[in-house]
Amino acid sequence: MNVLAYLIPISLFLGTVGLIAFVYTVRSNQYDDPEGDARRILNTDYDDKPKR
Amino acid sequence: MTATMRPPSASACPACVAAPAAEALAESAAPTEAQIALSLPTIHCAACISKVEKGLAAHPGVRSARVNLTLKRASIEAEPDVTAQEMAEYVESLGYEAHELDAGTLNATATDKAGRDLLMRLAVAGFASMNVMLLSVSVWSGAEAATRDMFHWISAAIALPTIAFSGQPFFRNAWGALRQARLNMDVPITLAILLAVVTSLWETALSGEHAYFDAALTLTFFLLAGRYLDHRTRAIARSAAEELTALEVPRALRVNGGIEEQVNVAELAVGDRVLVRPGGRMPVDGVIIEGMSELDRSLLTGETLPVLAQPGQEVSAGEVNLTGPLTVQARAVGRDTSLHQMADLVAIAESGRSRYTSLADKAAKLYAPGVHILSALAFVGWYLYTFDLRTALNIAAAVLIITCPCALGLAVPAVTTAASGRLFRRGMLIKHETALERLAEVDAVVFDKTGTLTSGAPELEHPGTYPKQPMRVAYALAQGSSHPLARALARAAEARGLTPARVSEITEVPGYGAKGMWNGQEVRLGRASWTGATPGAQTAAHLSIEGQAPVSFTFVDQLRDGAEEAVAALQAAGKKTYLMSGDTTPAVEALAKRLGITHWMAEALPADKSARIQALTEEGARVLMVGDGLNDTAALAAAHVSISPASALDAARVASDIVLLGGDLSPISEACDTARSATRRIRENFRIATVYNVIAVPLAVAGLCSPLIAALAMSASSITVSLNALRLR
Numbered sequence: 098m099n100v101l102a103y104l105i106p107i108s109l110f111l112g113t114v115g116l117i118a119f120v121y122t123v124r125s126n127q128y129d130d131p132e133g134d135a136r137r138i139l140n141t142d143y144d145d146k147p148k149r
Numbered sequence: 150m151t152a153t154m155r156p157p158s159a160s161a162c163p164a165c166v167a168a169p170a171a172e173a174l175a176e177s178a179a180p181t182e183a184q185i186a187l188s189l190p191t192i193h194c195a196a197c198i199s200k201v202e203k204g205l206a207a208h209p210g211v212r213s214a215r216v217n218l219t220l221k222r223a224s225i226e227a228e229p230d231v232t233a234q235e236m237a238e239y240v241e242s243l244g245y246e247a248h249e250l251d252a253g254t255l256n257a258t259a260t261d262k263a264g265r266d267l268l269m270r271l272a273v274a275g276f277a278s279m280n281v282m283l284l285s286v287s288v289w290s291g292a293e294a295a296t297r298d299m300f301h302w303i304s305a306a307i308a309l310p311t312i313a314f315s316g317q318p319f320f321r322n323a324w325g326a327l328r329q330a331r332l333n334m335d336v337p338i339t340l341a342i343l344l345a346v347v348t349s350l351w352e353t354a355l356s357g358e359h360a361y362f363d364a365a366l367t368l369t370f371f372l373l374a375g376r377y378l379d380h381r382t383r384a385i386a387r388s389a390a391e392e393l394t395a396l397e398v399p400r401a402l403r404v405n406g407g408i409e410e411q412v413n414v415a416e417l418a419v420g421d422r423v424l425v426r427p428g429g430r431m432p433v434d435g436v437i438i439e440g441m442s443e444l445d446r447s448l449l450t451g452e453t454l455p456v457l458a459q460p461g462q463e464v465s466a467g468e469v470n471l472t473g474p475l476t477v478q479a480r481a482v483g484r485d486t487s488l489h490q491m492a493d494l495v496a497i498a499e500s501g502r503s504r505y506t507s508l509a510d511k512a513a514k515l516y517a518p519g520v521h522i523l524s525a526l527a528f529v530g531w532y533l534y535t536f537d538l539r540t541a542l543n544i545a546a547a548v549l550i551i552t553c554p555c556a557l558g559l560a561v562p563a564v565t566t567a568a569s570g571r572l573f574r575r576g577m578l579i580k581h582e583t584a585l586e587r588l589a590e591v592d593a594v595v596f597d598k599t600g601t602l603t604s605g606a607p608e609l610e611h612p613g614t615y616p617k618q619p620m621r622v623a624y625a626l627a628q629g630s631s632h633p634l635a636r637a638l639a640r641a642a643e644a645r646g647l648t649p650a651r652v653s654e655i656t657e658v659p660g661y662g663a664k665g666m667w668n669g670q671e672v673r674l675g676r677a678s679w680t681g682a683t684p685g686a687q688t689a690a691h692l693s694i695e696g697q698a699p700v701s702f703t704f705v706d707q708l709r710d711g712a713e714e715a716v717a718a719l720q721a722a723g724k725k726t727y728l729m730s731g732d733t734t735p736a737v738e739a740l741a742k743r744l745g746i747t748h749w750m751a752e753a754l755p756a757d758k759s760a761r762i763q764a765l766t767e768e769g770a771r772v773l774m775v776g777d778g779l780n781d782t783a784a785l786a787a788a789h790v791s792i793s794p795a796s797a798l799d800a801a802r803v804a805s806d807i808v809l810l811g812g813d814l815s816p817i818s819e820a821c822d823t824a825r826s827a828t829r830r831i832r833e834n835f836r837i838a839t840v841y842n843v844i845a846v847p848l849a850v851a852g853l854c855s856p857l858i859a860a861l862a863m864s865a866s867s868i869t870v871s872l873n874a875l876r877l878r
Contacts, residue, residue, distance in 0.1 A: 105284075133217055
């Protein structure tokens, strides 16, 4: 049963990391142009100076 | 790489991310610059993006340019002296179609705040429900005593803040309804969530066996998913509708002491002199003080033939100037123009329509009191039976959770999202929330003629039958004119492979036509009275060559794509079709015959149209009105449901429930079918939800409902309902 003392905090921590990552992506406008962003990754122009 | 996705100000610190308001404040303090938005309907690939962005960045005066491929839009930040028109022309020169968008109209929806808020709450609820479910599964599979209590306490620690955050949309709505002494769907939802949390806490404190934290959280999650779907559907419709409005950039040329300046229509005042060039639309109501021309009034009255315009004549906003420049003195501007007053009348007519209650509202009206009564009865019954407050409250909470309208809350949004998405791909935009349900009930369809069934652009009738010589002369005269008949003539001559005759000294006489010299004789193309021809009933342009009998070119209105298919399909589906137009009797009669419409009405005034629709409604018909002009707006608002093409006037688009984005009319009958199957799916979903309640509620009332059964039943019903909705796609 002692393993639970590790597993529960770990699962909660990982879930929180995912949640924070999601909140970050929403706040930084990453869902505004999903189609355009999918194409932009094919283009080398944006790697050095990404735009908002 | 994500760390550098933002400008330096973000510096990858979480506090900055958490305080976007401060950042926005810092940004707005920057010196003002021109914000330009362009609509780029033809871009589609990575190469298009970089070509447009690089091209724009290289243009002097442009600070930054960003293309949004999803919205097919470019936003440009430029020096204040760079105009949007200039940018649109420049992008056209790069090889992409570009239209200027009114930045003022678009700014309102720059970021979808409400959608983001819902998404955030949805994400939190999803995170919490998954973790709590994990703990609950351990409890269900046999965790006992201290372990179970610990799991319950951890669940409580996760659930309480989550419910406080994610449940807010429901709590707010429920509170709003209760304050006005009404019941809506959110009241049982709120009560169920709160009761579940409170009894679970109580049970946990007394180290009881059952806790419903997982049920409360999944309930919140599923219902938020429904809310979000609903919001997305409307947001897409709203942004597309706004883009349509923004395409009409309201600008006018003001003449001030001989100096012309371009101003926004909003800046015009009564008494200003406005110059309207050929091809331009009247920005104001007023009187012509200078110039001679012809006016296309088809959008306002439905007349296809241009009318003569001369000094002293009154003009209304929305009319199109055709042949010569006109100077107009403004008598009414902005909200006072007849165009806007008509739109305001529509608002009054529309209030009648809002009386339609959607299926979901009807269901909620039955549902909300029923659930509360049932739960109260269960509580009272069990209390009288056991005299144990704890058991009675537990069972009452279980009843509320089990009956909570998870499926009901998802049923309507899931179906409407699927149906609107399908229609959107076919080029139809659903603007009104109950439009689909109303469209499903339609049994009579009323069409407007000009601009709806016909494109409003005339076409030369039987172009092959005219002798070549006069047609070549007419071609030469027509080439330089922007008059719709002249353009149609030139198009037909070109299609026949003719070359224009050598006509010299061509001059356009505004209001009459064009004249020139050919082989030493004067030739004229234009009105019957001016060329000496006898006017006929049909739309015609006349050519006179000195010493010869005049030739009359007759025109027919070109049918819009899909008009014949749409009418035929609607008639085949057993719907009555009508044609109502402000145009002349022969023109309307000919079109009605061509399309096989037996009931038609010509020379109808706007009031006639709406009166006829009201009469039809009183006879028990559910009328779908399809129209585009200002003369249709009252009828559009009076009808049970209405459709207007994207080319319609803004006022007509505002009044209609559905906008046809393409020029093709054929999706109309398909839309009726989709609407009918959508309504059928909604009803099916209600039935599924009812069946599940009929099975689960007796279990809950009997006190047999463990949290496991509650969670299973709730998820199962939500998923069935969503899958059923997906069948529509």
